Amino acid sequence: MSSDWIDIGALEDIPARGARVVKTAMGCVAVFRTGADEVFALENSCPHKGGPLSEGIVHGNKVTCPLHNWVFSLETGEAQGADEGTVPTYPARIDSGRVLLEHSFLQSRMAAE
Amino acid sequence: MTMKLIVIGAGMASGRALEHLFDADPDAYDVTLFNAEPRGNYNRIMLSPVLSGEKTYDEILTHDDAWYEENGVTCRFGEKIVAIDRDAKTVTADNGDVLPYDKLLFGTGSNPFMIPLPGHDLEGVIAYRDLEDTERMMSMGPDNKVVVIGGGLLGLEAAAGMAARGVNVTVVHIMGHLMERQLDEAAGYLLRKALMDKNITVKCSANSKEIVGENGQVKALMLDDGTELPCDLLVMAVGIRPNVKLAQDAGLAVGKGIHVDDQMLTSDENVLAVGECVEHNGALFGLVAPLYDQAKVVAKTLLGEDAAFVQKSLSTKLKVTGCDLFSAGDFADGEGREDIVFRDPARGVYKRLVLEENKVVGAVFYGDTADSNWFFGLIQSGEDVSEMRDTLIFGPAYQGGAALDPMAAVAALPDDAEICGCNGVSKGDIVAAINGGATDLAAVRATTKASGSCGTCTGLVEQVLGVTLGDDFVIPAAASMCGCTDLTHEDVRRMIKSRELKSMQAVFQELGWKTSCGCHVCRPALNFYLLADWPVEYQDDPQSRFINERKHANIQKDGTYSVVPRMWGGMTTPKELRAIADAAEKYNVPTVHVTGGQRIDLLGVRGEDLPAIWRDLNAAGMVSGHAYAKGLRTVKTCVGKDHCRFGTQDSTGLGIQIEKKLWGSWTPHKVKLAVSGCPRNCAEATCKDIGVVCVDSGYQIGVAGAAGMDVKETERLADVATEEEALEYITAFMQLYRENAKYLDRPYKWVAKVGLDWVKEQVFDEATRTGLIARFEFSQSIYQKDPWAEEAKKAEEKYEPIADFKLEAAE
Ligand code: SRM
Ligand SMILES: Cc1cc2nc3c(=O)[nH]c(=O)nc-3n(C[C@H](O)[C@H](O)[C@H](O)COP(=O)(O)OP(=O)(O)OC[C@H]3O[C@@H](n4cnc5c(N)ncnc54)[C@H](O)[C@@H]3O)c2cc1C
Ligand code: SF4
Ligand code: FES
Numbered sequence: 001m002s003s004d005w006i007d008i009g010a011l012e013d014i015p016a017r018g019a020r021v022v023k024t025a026m027g028c029v030a031v032f033r034t035g036a037d038e039v040f041a042l043e044n045s046c047p048h049k050g051g052p053l054s055e056g057i058v059h060g061n062k063v064t065c066p067l068h069n070w071v072f073s074l075e076t077g078e079a080q081g082a083d084e085g086t087v088p089t090y091p092a093r094i095d096s097g098r099v100l101l102e103h104s105f106l107q108s109r110m111a112a113e
Numbered sequence: 114m115t116m117k118l119i120v121i122g123a124g125m126a127s128g129r130a131l132e133h134l135f136d137a138d139p140d141a142y143d144v145t146l147f148n149a150e151p152r153g154n155y156n157r158i159m160l161s162p163v164l165s166g167e168k169t170y171d172e173i174l175t176h177d178d179a180w181y182e183e184n185g186v187t188c189r190f191g192e193k194i195v196a197i198d199r200d201a202k203t204v205t206a207d208n209g210d211v212l213p214y215d216k217l218l219f220g221t222g223s224n225p226f227m228i229p230l231p232g233h234d235l236e237g238v239i240a241y242r243d244l245e246d247t248e249r250m251m252s253m254g255p256d257n258k259v260v261v262i263g264g265g266l267l268g269l270e271a272a273a274g275m276a277a278r279g280v281n282v283t284v285v286h287i288m289g290h291l292m293e294r295q296l297d298e299a300a301g302y303l304l305r306k307a308l309m310d311k312n313i314t315v316k317c318s319a320n321s322k323e324i325v326g327e328n329g330q331v332k333a334l335m336l337d338d339g340t341e342l343p344c345d346l347l348v349m350a351v352g353i354r355p356n357v358k359l360a361q362d363a364g365l366a367v368g369k370g371i372h373v374d375d376q377m378l379t380s381d382e383n384v385l386a387v388g389e390c391v392e393h394n395g396a397l398f399g400l401v402a403p404l405y406d407q408a409k410v411v412a413k414t415l416l417g418e419d420a421a422f423v424q425k426s427l428s429t430k431l432k433v434t435g436c437d438l439f440s441a442g443d444f445a446d447g448e449g450r451e452d453i454v455f456r457d458p459a460r461g462v463y464k465r466l467v468l469e470e471n472k473v474v475g476a477v478f479y480g481d482t483a484d485s486n487w488f489f490g491l492i493q494s495g496e497d498v499s500e501m502r503d504t505l506i507f508g509p510a511y512q513g514g515a516a517l518d519p520m521a522a523v524a525a526l527p528d529d530a531e532i533c534g535c536n537g538v539s540k541g542d543i544v545a546a547i548n549g550g551a552t553d554l555a556a557v558r559a560t561t562k563a564s565g566s567c568g569t570c571t572g573l574v575e576q577v578l579g580v581t582l583g584d585d586f587v588i589p590a591a592a593s594m595c596g597c598t599d600l601t602h603e604d605v606r607r608m609i610k611s612r613e614l615k616s617m618q619a620v621f622q623e624l625g626w627k628t629s630c631g632c633h634v635c636r637p638a639l640n641f642y643l644l645a646d647w648p649v650e651y652q653d654d655p656q657s658r659f660i661n662e663r664k665h666a667n668i669q670k671d672g673t674y675s676v677v678p679r680m681w682g683g684m685t686t687p688k689e690l691r692a693i694a695d696a697a698e699k700y701n702v703p704t705v706h707v708t709g710g711q712r713i714d715l716l717g718v719r720g721e722d723l724p725a726i727w728r729d730l731n732a733a734g735m736v737s738g739h740a741y742a743k744g745l746r747t748v749k750t751c752v753g754k755d756h757c758r759f760g761t762q763d764s765t766g767l768g769i770q771i772e773k774k775l776w777g778s779w780t781p782h783k784v785k786l787a788v789s790g791c792p793r794n795c796a797e798a799t800c801k802d803i804g805v806v807c808v809d810s811g812y813q814i815g816v817a818g819a820a821g822m823d824v825k826e827t828e829r830l831a832d833v834a835t836e837e838e839a840l841e842y843i844t845a846f847m848q849l850y851r852e853n854a855k856y857l858d859r860p861y862k863w864v865a866k867v868g869l870d871w872v873k874e875q876v877f878d879e880a881t882r883t884g885l886i887a888r889f890e891f892s893q894s895i896y897q898k899d900p901w902a903e904e905a906k907k908a909e910e911k912y913e914p915i916a917d918f919k920l921e922a923a924e
Pocket of ligand 4: 046047048049050051065066067068069070
């Protein structure tokens with residue numbers, strides 16, 4: 001079981017209603033922690049003009065892009081309201097206070113180099 | 114022949130299992146019951162009422178000597194099982210007795226978890242699990258101080274029980290709100306408020322560092338911020354761990370708990386387990402409801418009958434008198450999930466339902482839990498609730514009736530119905546005022562005071578206006594702050610002050626926010642209002658700030674940042690310029706630009722380099738220029754009388770003094786100033802938020818200018834003779850703006866709303882001016898610090914990626 005998931009750090013290392021990034025060969029993955037202590041991993045780049053989503057304001061299960069205020073669902077990655085676009089989402093979960101990303105997905109992001 | 118059953122542990126689960134067993138077949142087993150505690154089965158969950166004095170120990174016994182005798186149970190209380198030989202099918206008691214069994218039942222419960230802090234083994238450091246712990250707490254009185262670590266169910270019951278005995282209790286909780294596993298933040302806020310009313314001190318987000326002792330006895334708890342909390346007894350209630358040691362030694366399959374299947378059988382067919390010591394399908398248990406279900410199953414399995422344990426959703430209640438709360442199911446936000454939130458600030462009620470696919474999946478109630486069982490039923494049954502969605506939150510009494518038209522409801526109210534609770538204004542009073550000529554909200558408020566205090570009845574008053582005036586009155590659609598509330602910025606600001614709301618949760622609850630944690634529009638505004646009005650009590654929330662203010666730098670279109678050090682009054686030195694040049698080279702800054710604000714901007718710095726570049730600039734004596742802040746930006750100056758042949762006063766010197774006084778303060782929008790040495794006005798002081806033009810006789814202070822999206826000349830606030838007076842008036846104006854303006858209104862927009870005359874009245878009145886200045890200086894004593902220095906030393910890691918797999922790939 002455990003080998004399918006990679007431990008990237010403690011939940012406390014990510015501020016509640018905030019995010020941290022994980023660097024990979026194919027760009028950054030934003031790992032969000034909501035106020036209700038759930039985690040979500042998304043591509044860190046906004047489909048509008050590439051804004052770093054990890055720097056946005058997190059509210060409920062949504063994040064607002066810091067550059068032009070598009071709002072995205074952390075669950076589906078879809079833009080909310082009138083805006084259109086989708087951010088890729090990736091498997092993430094919490095186990096005993098640790099944040100885990102899926103191994104095969106990270107592997108695929110590393111293989112590029 | 115009757116078979117031999119040995120039961121390890123006389124707890125709540127095994128007690129219930131034995132009842133079912135004897136009810137079904139009293140003669141099937143010859144039972145021997147071991148218990149490490151020197152007593153038989155009692156209702157452990159009622160230890161809290163025993164602690165608070167509402168019950169006695171005798172009242173919470175579940176089985177007495179007569180019961181054990183009647184059912185032929187051999188009681189070995191105060192005796193532990195220390196070993197099991199599964200091949201020989203025997204157990205060994207701690208006195209060395211070896212007893213054979215046909216079936217063995219584990220009911221060993223859990224052990225309280227003790228955080229291994231330095232000093233955790235001191236005398237006077239206890240857990241909260243059994244009668245001994247309870248008696249220890251009951252020995253405390255009004256002369257004692259106790260610290261409880263853990264703001265969960267157990268910790269709070271311990272704290273409330275002791276507080277009821279007059280003990281001075283402090284609860285230290287590591288998370289941001291109490292009972293975070295069962296409650297959302299809003300309910301946690303209400304709970305905290307209720308506990309504080311019971312004289313319990315509650316410290317959230319508090320990290321314990323060390324337990325301090327004297328002669329082997331506990332003396333104080335030390336937190337990692339250096340706070341020392343003196344105590345005579347320290348209770349740790351931070352969680353439990355299934356008691357599995359014995360099972361593990363016996364070679365049974367054990368994970369976090371003893372593995373059992375649906376029949377409550379362990380990996381050995383003759384050994385069963387029940388209660389908190391088990392792990393079933395990966396789940397552990399800490400509440401009695403599922404344990405009772407397990408007890409039924411284990412009794413049937415022992416009798417060879419079919420039965421299976423099924424996990425159900427659970428609900429929690431806190432047994433603290435006066436704190437009615439209930440939570441059940443799953444209440445995390447989620448895609449496809451909808452919240453129904455109801456808040457009644459007057460009664461201190463908060464209710465939240467979480468719906469998914471038209472079913473109730475979670476519920477949190479505070480203050481009014483009367484209907485909680487009905488809602489819990491809806492969660493368990495998974496019933497489709499779309500038909501009653503609109504009135505669901507009001508509970509079963511409202512189902513099946515016709516939907517109410519709010520206007521019709523107001524029309525139907527009798528004249529003596531109270532509309533404004535704060536000021537005791539009835540519908541009749543308001544109607545009389547309206548008939549007397551008060552035809553809008555402001556006039557009604559002025560004549561009757563209705564809606565003038567807490568403001569939550571504003572909507573009702575407007576409806577009375579609508580009903581009374583008919584078509585002559587159009588209920589104004591005042592622009593609300595955002596979708597989370599119907600209140601305007603002004604209403605919210607007024608209530609934050611008048612009702613002393615000092616936290617985000619207090620605002621959400623008391624003003625009836627419709628979402629659980631606000632949005633990107635209201636949170637930054639609330640964060641400013643709260644810190645401006647309650648500089649000491651409120652804790653700034655970086656997560657409610659726009660990225661620029663959170664990272665103390667302007668984000669660029671490519672995700673890099675700009676760095677602008679302060680140059681006081683536009684003055685610099687060769688040493689500063691050299692340090693800026695060195696930093697620009699060292700961090701590969703692609704662009705260096707001289708800004709319109711008389712300073713230098715380093716554009717294109719990588720996010721993770723920020724703390725390092727700040728540290729370098731700090732080392733050369735420079736601090737953040739707040740080029741990113743809703744706060745003081747720049748004070749532009751001209752060279753003034755030291756050099757210029759027309760200069761009348763020391764414009765540069767005054768500019769520097771002003772900047773040193775005002776920097777670091779947070780404001781509703783950015784604030785820019787300028788000081789020109791004469792009316793030629795080379796520093797463009799007449800289009801700034803605040804601008805000073807020096808003349809022979811002194812200083813002309815203008816305010817409310819603009820030169821951005823709008824261009825507007827300043828209006829004269831005051832002419833003063835000395836630098837001291839200039840500083841005073843400017844500071845008073847800043848604070849007046851901070852205390853009254855709507856978030857994101859520049860001063861010119863705010864002054865247009867309140868009128869320059871009103872502003873002048875305030876700053877010219879000496880008492881008011883002195884008060885404004887005092888409050889500004891007080892706030893500066895907390896907020897005037899260089900964020901670069903603070904961040905560079907305490908939080909470097911948050912600017913870095915949490916993990917970097919690029920490096921691994923390269924290897
Ligand atoms: C750096 C600078 C341009 C420059 O290179 O000269 C600048 C850059 C930005 N300005 Fe400005 N403004 C700069 C001087 C000005 C001035 C002139 C001045 O201060 O003398 C003005 C007109 C005066 C005024 O403040 O109104 C000005 C009016 C604005 C406005 C319009 C404000 C308004 O209420 O009308 C915005 C937008 C806003 O604040 O909402 C803005 C916003 C911005 C932002 C922060 C845009 C943003 O939100 O990201 C730009 C950041 C660029 C970056 O990545 O660093 N900037 N901006 C100047 C920095 C001054 C400083 O040292 O702090
Ligand atoms: C103060 C308090 C308040 C609570 N309030 C609630 C509540 O409001 N609602 C709720 O649902 N739950 C509540 N709980 C939790 C509830 O009490 C437990 O879930 C329940 O008691 C667990 O039952 P059990 O039979 O598994 O274990 P226990 O009741 O702990 O019984 C286990 C027994 O086994 C004995 N034992 C262990 N090892 C051995 C050994 N080797 N040999 C012999 N004996 C051994 C122990 O001494 C103990 O007496 C509360 C708990 C506490 C402490
Ligand atoms: S005027 Fe200001 S906001 Fe506009 S592009 Fe230039 S720097 Fe950016
Ligand atoms: S780049 Fe995200 S909203 Fe424009």
